Amino acid sequence: MSLISEMRRGGQGYLLSAPALIMFTCLLLVPLALTLILSFNVFDYEVGVKSDSYTLANYGEVLTDSYFYEIFLRTFWISALVTLLCVVIGVPEAYILSRMGTPWRSIFLILILTPLLISVVVRAFGWSLLLGADGLINQGIQALGGQPIKMLYTPFAVIIALVHVMLPFMIIPVWTSLQKLDPAAEQAALSLGATQAKVMRLVVLPQIMPGMLSGTLIVFGLSASSFAIPGLLGGRRLKMVATVVYDQYLSELNWPMGATIAVALLLVNLLVMLSWNRMVEGRYKKTLGE
């Protein structure tokens, strides 16, 4: 304790955290600031970015053009659905995992984590091999005498691949909060006459709310800003915000517009996540005191 307060007084703390602070500043704060400035710059198709003149026109366009509304709306409903599916699949999975015996629990935990070791791009290609017009699934359908179904380049493909990628981010926080549960509390509920379903709903679920909250925040945030999966499985037509930003920067070369959309995504994402956090946390904070 005394060492820490001594360091605080001498200002050594700043010195010790300087490497992290410098990295944080260079790699996050400066680019963010530059993006923000860029988003107010004027763009001219003849000469490109005019870095000495500023305008609000980019924001005006994003706010008025229904094209952007559609893309933002699509991004957020896909992210919300992915989050919901991750809760529906991930929470029971984490619960089963926490109930497993010693050798199996570690084996399955590693199995859940291994997909994280494979690049998202590789996994997206894997899905496109499965879901493509002449992919494995359609070949199977045709072999059984059915008509091929269009799956690739639909929201279905994007959602299924996003759920696959995001599931570990839901399972891990839920699993962590399940570890804190007293197994005797479930036995107590059973002995008091609760059915297994009531034990889950009234005893287990309320206690893992903090874990579910962090899980939903991570999954939603990452989904809403995901780029590789919508880019590879959504194709040219099914665009999400991150792919539009990419297009603005690299196809249209309209950097200020790309920056504006990126800033808008950041703001809307922040707004959604903060209000969700407030709403859920407010409900359990009082009772669980965390």
Place this chain on the structure above:
Amino acid sequence: MAFLQLEGLSKRYGTIDAVVATHLAVEKGEFVSLLGPSGCGKTTTLQMIAGFVEVSDGRIVLDGRDITHAKPSSRGLGVVFQSYALFPHMTVADNVAFGLRMRKVPAADIQRRIKTVLDLVRLAQHAKRYPRELSGGQRQRVALARALVIEPPVLLLDEPLSNLDANLREEMQFEIRRIQREVGITTLMVTHDQAEALSISDRVVVMQAGRITQIDEPYKLYEHPRTQFISGFVGKANMLPGDLDGQGCAQVRQVPGDGTLVLSLRPEKIDLVAAGSGRLQGKVITRYFLGSQWLYRIETAIGELTVVRRNDGAAPMEEGTAVGMDWQAGLLRVLDADEVHS
């Protein structure tokens, strides 16, 4: 037929016998303790009665009804867990109301019954608090109240006091006994603490390596332990070599290696007398001050003996003093060899 009856109850985990053919009959309103060292099968026995552990063999009969394979939720027993197992996200009142809500008791009745039971455990003013805002002893009372409010036929207590500090533990022992008497509920308590078992039970069941080795009232158990293990586990005991004299009375043999029987003599039953007199001679090696008592370790020809004397205000024996020891021959107990080993 007894109110709660265990008939040849057994539990095997693979090749390991956790509980072996246990027979026990508990009368209505009785307070019975299962006492034993850790791993003796006492908690497994309790868990089988509660329904959390499947029975391998034998039957559990409650009030004439075979509940051996009934679900825990349909047994209706009150269980208090070692960790209390309170629901951390519910207030004290909601914790207590849980069992009543599961039984679909009308809301007005629930309020009345919560109030009654919280008065019983003296927690009425804490009804709106959350478990984390309570002390260990208060949580213990909530757990008790939650188990009692459903008016179960049997109350099962699993090491209910082991998480409390020493002073509180003693207070809660008497509190549990008071509540049990007031409600008149049949109670089965698992404990590894012999003092706890002796002080509040009507009968104590000693378990060792999955088997019951003695069932007796606390006083009888202390005065007449059956085996060497029980004698050493329940209270302190001196084990002395001995045999029977002409009249069939036990006597201590003072030649080392002599004597075919093992005798038990409680430390407080030995009188310290002047050196040279009494039945046995020895020398004080160490003494310990226990507050109300002095505990002496005395070296003799037949091994080290423990003697406890009341702290009556007189100066205690110095270490190194030679002393004589005396006792009433009738207080020697012949012990059986241990038939099971834990």
